[in-house]
Amino acid sequence: MRALILSDIHANIDALDAVLVEMTSDAYDRLLVLGDLVGYGASPNEVVNRVYALSPDTIIRGNHDKVAAGIEEPEHFNPVAAEAARWTFETLSDSNLKRVTELPVGPVRVTDEIEVCHGTPYDEDVYVFDHDDAILALASASGRLCFFGHTHVPVVYSMPSHPAQLEVLTPELGARNPTVIQLDPDRQHLINPGSVGQPRDGDPRAAYGIYDSAKNHVELRRVPYRVDLAQERITAAGLPDALARRLGVGR
Numbered sequence: 001m002r003a004l005i006l007s008d009i010h011a012n013i014d015a016l017d018a019v020l021v022e023m024t025s026d027a028y029d030r031l032l033v034l035g036d037l038v039g040y041g042a043s044p045n046e047v048v049n050r051v052y053a054l055s056p057d058t059i060i061r062g063n064h065d066k067v068a069a070g071i072e073e074p075e076h077f078n079p080v081a082a083e084a085a086r087w088t089f090e091t092l093s094d095s096n097l098k099r100v101t102e103l104p105v106g107p108v109r110v111t112d113e114i115e116v117c118h119g120t121p122y123d124e125d126v127y128v129f130d131h132d133d134a135i136l137a138l139a140s141a142s143g144r145l146c147f148f149g150h151t152h153v154p155v156v157y158s159m160p161s162h163p164a165q166l167e168v169l170t171p172e173l174g175a176r177n178p179t180v181i182q183l184d185p186d187r188q189h190l191i192n193p194g195s196v197g198q199p200r201d202g203d204p205r206a207a208y209g210i211y212d213s214a215k216n217h218v219e220l221r222r223v224p225y226r227v228d229l230a231q232e233r234i235t236a237a238g239l240p241d242a243l244a245r246r247l248g249v250g251r
Contacts, residue, residue, distance in 0.1 A: 001111070002027065005193045005209035007034035007118075007149030009051070010064065011041030011088065012197030012247075014233075015206035016050060018225035019196055028210065031056040032110065034149040034193075035118035038100060039064025039081065040243050041197055042233035044088045048096040058110050061103035062118045062149065063125050068092070069101040076125075080240045087239060113143045114211075119150045127151055128190065131166055135159070138188050145183065147191050147209070153201045154179075154194030154209070154220045160187050171220045174203055178210075178219040191218055197230075204250035 004023060009016050033056045038044040051059070066072045067085040069092075074082035092100065106124050107117040119126045120133075122140035127133065127150055134157035137146070156169040171179035183189050194207025201207075205222040212219070231244035 001030055001211070001213040003030040003032050003057075003211045004028040005032045005034065005147055005211060006051075006196050007147075007193055007208075008036045008062065008152050008195035008197060009038075009041075009047050010036055010195065010197035011038045011044040011047050012206075012230050013041075013043035013046040013050065014227075014230045015197045015225045016047055018223050019206050019208050020050075020054075022221075022223045026210075030058075030110075032116055032147060033059040034116055034147060035060050035062025035103070035106065035124075036064045036149065037062070037103075038068045038088050038092070040084050041230065042237040042239055044068070044092050045096050047197075048092070048099055052099060058108055058116055059103060060106035060108055060116060060118055061100075061124070065100050065103055069097060071101065080242050084239055084243060087237065091237075107142070107146070109142060111143075114145045114147070115141060115143045116147045118148065120148065121146060125150075128157075128192070131168070134168075134190050135166060138190050141188060141190070144185070144187075145189050145191065145211070147193065147211070149192060149195070151192060152195035152199055153192060154207050155192050156181050156218065156220075157190040158184065158187050159189075160184075171222075173201065175222070178221045180217055180219050182217045185216065189218075193220060194222075198247065199250040202250050204248060
């Protein structure tokens with residue numbers, strides 16, 4: 001299996017298309033989408049249409065999908081995120097609102113070894129930011145590999161039988177080549193490919209992942225895109241300027 005892993009697209013069609021162009025010459029046989037198709041960005045319909053046209057093998061919802069679809073109130077959102085969610089709800093077409101509303105709840109088992117979630121396997125809204133968070137998430141995982149999103153930061157947590165030996169593997173900031181991480185078959189792994197549409201690790205390039213079961217490794221990849229176009233769309237839509245500015249700094 002060679003899987004393309006996308007997370008946290010956040011209605012950024014320019015970033016998503018850059019990833020898909022990059023993948024036109026690189027074959028994959030499964031597409032895993034880890035939630036937050038919408039929210040923040042100004043192209044929710046375009047992103048939902050594009051993702052569904054790809055017929056993802058596995059797709060789950062994120063917290064912004066829930067709020068933008070009206071499933072939950074934005075009580076835990078800051079004012080900017082809440083405004084973007086309300087705008088998204090009003091902007092989504094009827095058919096795309098239905099798609100977002102019906103996104104499956106994670107975690108979802110992909111194979112005997114692989115599952116996907118948005119936040120953690122035990123709670124789709126919980127963030128994994130550090131060792132302790134990762135240990136709790138891995139303890140609740142049902143397979144050897146768990147792909148997650150939500151934090152917008154690419155990282156691999158690798159844990160043997162003893163939690164004290166947890167390793168944290170991250171790409172070099174600004175690296176031009178993909179970061180290839182070999183996956184030890186005797187360890188559990190919690191893998192975040194980063195955010196396609198709103199990275200928050202200081203690198204504004206779109207982030208995504210490739211998992212290759214034959215080589216037993218994961219590639220954490222980056223691709224540049226027209227950030228200025230995404231910013232212009234946000235401004236033209238009347239969304240908060242802060243959402244445009246943060247794209248330029250990857251924060």
